[in-house]
Amino acid sequence: MNTLKPTMDRAEFIELLSSEFTHTKGYGVYAFLSFSEIENAYHHYLNSAERPNVFVRLYVKSLN
Numbered sequence: 001m002n003t004l005k006p007t008m009d010r011a012e013f014i015e016l017l018s019s020e021f022t023h024t025k026g027y028g029v030y031a032f033l034s035f036s037e038i039e040n041a042y043h044h045y046l047n048s049a050e051r052p053n054v055f056v057r058l059y060v061k062s063l064n
Helices: 010-025 035-046 052-062
Strands: none
Touching (some): 010 035, 010 052
16 A cells, blocks of 8 residues: 555646635736746655645745
């Protein structure tokens, strides 16, 4: 039995991140972050133990 969390691909991650930005800040992710910052966030997600939606929510909150 595989106990590792399922990972989402980069495109799904960016879509989730953009959705969270739109919901909480009123504008998309690219209005606030550069592509390299989004890539760094994606790699942090891959190395985290959080579910994608939890990671993204906490990440966006940390940018206040």
